[in-house]
Amino acid sequence: MKGYREKFLGMFEDIKSCSKIDIIAINAEIPTCSQNEINFKFGEIEDFLRYKLDEKLKDCLFLSDEISLYWGYELEEDEYENGGEFRLSSLSHIFTFSKPELWYEEMEEEEKEFYKKLIPFDDHPNTGDGVMGVFKTENGIASPEIWLYDSNGICHKMDLDYPGYLDHLLETKGFYGWQYLFCEIDLSDYYFASVQSQLETMLKVLPKLFPNNDYKEYFDRYENLNKQNN
Template sequence: MEHETKLISTLEELKDCENINILGYEKGPLAEYLGTPDEALALLKESHGVSLDPKFKASFHRFSRLGIHWRGASENSAVGGEFYLVHLLNAIIGGRPADLASSRSSEKEAALYSDFRIFDSQPRGGVGTFAALRLRDGTDEPEIWYFHMNHGSTRMEIDYQEYLNNLLLTRGAYYWQYLFTDTPADYYHSNEIASGLRRAIEFLSDVFPNNDYSDLRARLHDRLA
């Protein structure tokens, strides 16, 4: 399956790079019992009543969990990244995140969080961040949301397949998700996210010169304008 190959290739590329230090790595078993993408999506519909657009088959992977935590070596130690993917069905069947809503959450926020199904997170070096599908009745194409413990949730402008593609491109560099949201410019400046993303994009461009990072540069520029 194409995305399985791409994910493993990206992990091996990070592990073999002399300019990157690997701080954590986890590769769970393949959920082969779920079968092909067609069989897995059919099982999801039959057992949980959740229908997903057929295009999810193109971005399907069978890893029960797959994660890596890294930092740039020596003078680039301020740059880092992390992702921890789980199987699409595990994310959905696992249910909504426990205890995400707090006493400070409004009814609207609590209702939103109840729709979330986490498929990517940063458990080692993150600060309570994750990406989730938002399951809603009447649609087979869930929204993608990014959550930060201190700053709440924001909807992303991309779908699940585009999320995985950009995850591979950024190697999970911290906060890359904000480049695909309508987060205001003052947020970037007040939280030093802009400088971190700028360093990350330049670092990745130097270390992985065969990849095109012009779109990420343009997105950062547009969001700071």
């Protein structure tokens, strides 16, 4: 995970050094690995898939099965809140092990075929809300699309590739709801009422917890989502 290894280790240090954050669960073990090890593991994945992947994904490869974080915060005394969560499975595990079935027989055939192409890579095992980042895989497609699978099993295409997903996960520390800022959704729809609340909380809380970080992109995206739907 060369560059991303250092980025994630830095993010974990930011979390640990913030006195207002409570780390509930963490798996921050990311072993060092040589470029030869990365190339070999990446080649194994491509051999399993029988097609080439985008070279950019090689920079995102790490050799532990997963890294994860589950945290809460307390800005005011006696006002404890859940903050965020992620569990990232390694690319090797994602592509070469059995994947969970997100489809069921009663689905329409076209819908079933879509869901059969989805492979989860990021989820919330502690919260158990069912929200997941998923790849939409197509045979021969080098860079799989990124979709958000929500708590009701509805999918929303994200305007990110996998490295971009990791970059924004790092910046938000997995704050609940962050992915929706990169989806085309109607925040005025009652369906997304809880999402809007999550995003408003995130934009209020993250700058207080990490005042040295720049969250302008997230404020801009939230404002644009609201403009599009007014």
